[in-house]
Amino acid sequence: MAAGQGAFSLREVLAAFQTCVTERREVLLGPYLSGWRGLIRFLHSLGAIFSFVSKDAVAKVQIMENYCRGEQREKYVSLQSMVEYELANGLVDIQKRSGRPDSGCRTVLRLHRALRWLQLFLEGLRTGREDSRTSVICTDSYNASLATYHPWVVRKAATVAFCTLPSRNAFLEIMNVGTTEEAVTMLGEALPYICDVYGITQELFARHKLLDLP
Numbered sequence: 097m098a099a100g101q102g103a104f105s106l107r108e109v110l111a112a113f114q115t116c117v118t119e120r121r122e123v124l125l126g127p128y129l130s131g132w133r134g135l136i137r138f139l140h141s142l143g144a145i146f147s148f149v150s151k152d153a154v155a156k157v158q159i160m161e162n163y164c165r166g167e168q169r170e171k172y173v174s175l176q177s178m179v180e181y182e183l184a185n186g187l188v189d190i191q192k193r194s195g196r197p198d199s200g201c202r203t204v205l206r207l208h209r210a211l212r213w214l215q216l217f218l219e220g221l222r223t224g225r226e227d228s229r230t231s232v233i234c235t236d237s238y239n240a241s242l243a244t245y246h247p248w249v250v251r252k253a254a255t256v257a258f259c260t261l262p263s264r265n266a267f268l269e270i271m272n273v274g275t276t277e278e279a280v281t282m283l284g285e286a287l288p289y290i291c292d293v294y295g296i297t298q299e300l301f302a303r304h305k306l307l308d309l310p
């Protein structure tokens with residue numbers, strides 16, 4: 097399994113996003129990427145129909161992990177240090193993509209947009225009725241976030257894949273947290289951390305005019 101071994105645990109994802117934000121309100125890339133690795137593990141358990149999504153997510157996490165382990169790794173400790181370093185050294189394609197490797201800023205921006213989808217999706221699951229359909233929650237969350245940035249063919253493939261999602265209760269069970277009530281409680285605990293990471297990143301990227309990187 098490309099994203100690491102073991103079953104998905106919402107608890108672990110929660111712990112990763114919880115440890116992301118430092119006292120100085122910096123977002124640490126190590127736990128940020130661990131959170132994504134945990135989510136991708138979950139995606140793998142949903143079957144081959146989601147492989148086009150997980151491949152893209154894995155590729156983006158891998159790009160970032162390579163930066164975090166590379167020669168300039170001390171510049172990739174946090175999102176703030178990454179933005180400062182890449183902008184100061186002209187490493188970010190602002191207008192159009194060049195032949196250079198994808199920058200950390202552009203790559204994180206894609207994950208950041210997907211985090212918005214996750215935020216909406218988890219909130220939909222948490223507040224949804226017992227008989228609400230996961231596919232509908234997922235489609236609505238996607239249309240209100242990521243879909244804006246995807247071409248028609250990706251939107252179509254995503255919408256078809258969403259139709260195969262299990263029921264809300266089955267979904268809550270595979271989170272490996274306990275009963276569905278316990279899973280709902282844990283979602284309530286997890287969401288503020290995810291929202292915090294999203295909010296800090298959004299503010300950072302907006303301040304540096306990085307929200308539309310090609």
Ligand SMILES: CCCCCCCC/C=C\CCCCCCCC(=O)N[C@@H](COP(=O)(O)O)[C@H](O)/C=C/CCCCCCCCCCCCC
Binds near residue numbers: 106149206246250
């Ligand atoms: C506790 C329950 C948790 C739910 C867990 C959900 C697990 C989700 C794991 C990963 C989420 C998907 C991350 C997708 C990143 C997509 C980044 C992106 O937008 N990439 C596009 C643009 O990239 P560039 O071309 O500019 O480099 C790329 O074109 C996209 C390709 C793939 C399609 C992406 C579809 C996204 C659908 C997101 C919903 C996932 C459905 C999960 C179902 C639960």
